[in-house]
Amino acid sequence: MTDLTLELNINSASDLEYVNHITKMNVYAVITLLGDKKTQKVKTAVDRYGGSNPNWNHAVRFAVNERLAREGRLTLVVRLFISRFLGDKDVGKVEVPLVYLFPSANGNSNGHGMKFVTYQVRTPSERMKGSLTFSYRFNGAAVISRPVHQQGPTSWAPPSQHGYGPYPYMSQPPPPTGYGYQGPPQYTKNDERLAKADLLVSAVSLIH
Template sequence: MEFRPLEINVISAEDLKDVNLFTKMDVFVVVSINGDHRSGQRSPVDKGSGPNPEWNCSLKFTVDEAAVLRNGLSLVFHIKSERKLGDKDIGTVQVPVKELLDEDNGNGKIKRNLSYAVRLPNGKAKGVLNFGYKFGDKFSSQFPVTSEKPAMAYPPPSTSYPPPPFAYPPPPHSAGYPYPQPGSGHPSYGYHHAPVQGYAYPGHGGYFGYPPVQKPQKPMKGGGGMGAGLGLGLAGGLLGGMLMGDMVGDSYEAGVEDGLDFDF
């Protein structure tokens, strides 16, 4: 079997659809062969880039020469916006690898730059993706090769944590008080009441017990409790605002795609 190295340089994108309503998009790209996540490689995230991100990121693949010649392989670019409530799809670019090889004419020493239109999830075109590519020399191998280095699948698998090494034992079973036996001279039949723990004072016919009184906790010096509460409230408000912005943006975008008219 013959294979070719394929180097992809994800350069930038222009005029992408803005899928965030209140904040600027943090955009990245996942590049794969035929959309297979096992071969997917991810670019860095361009923070706050909005609709015009830049990456200049180099990704390396290895393609089957025979599959390329029969036009059986495609290079797929998934452009996404990183968000708190889950990444949002912006658009996709799909390029046949044979088209790149024909354009290259087998000269792997020349690195070519191309621009392709970005397709939205609804099929419409919006924005442009700029990338470069270069093929390497063919080589033979008896085993199938998909990439020059192990590619991390997207999204990465979640990490499971082992159970705790020990557990607290259950509380001991409390023994009840026995019934008095008939003929024992006890004045009455029934349960005995457990003695009340705590302070006692003398009364008629014995002592009456009260539970100990717990002292109220003193407030922290310097208003620490109030400051901590205000800090947590501000942090929660900012995070809640970001999450609510993403939810409102998604609802507004869904309404626009369904043809609804929003009047403000």
């Protein structure tokens, strides 16, 4: 099937878990496309100024197998690390099934076909802490529809804001509650007798 090109711009992260207790955090990202025979991986530059709010604006391109993408077998993984003299340290990661980034998904365009999304970062201890923002677009094929019934894996972190991500179902609104609400009206037998009497009086009045 036709190959696609996924263009990414890894913009920034914010409010990351501060794992350096003495020195400032120098954070970089490793972007990987998993699921194909040939794993594709790119590393950003190290941000030495942002601390727990790094900025990269790093452009990335990946070749995407359309068949594997349609089958939901490709996953975009962004891992965040701290660059340290005694060994780099893992800060967290974002995992997104590629099928959820297809053009039918939500997102805000920047006027050049790029869509911006923000995802929560999952720390090594499996907590949600901080967020990652990137923009993307697909080139090389017609629009591919994302199946709304498909569920993301448990390791996938849903977007943290703006409502991005697959939410195909909405629950019914709850019944009204609160002060002064007494539920639907209840009718007694006495109410029914009074209603019948009113109808009888109305009928007699019409005859006269």
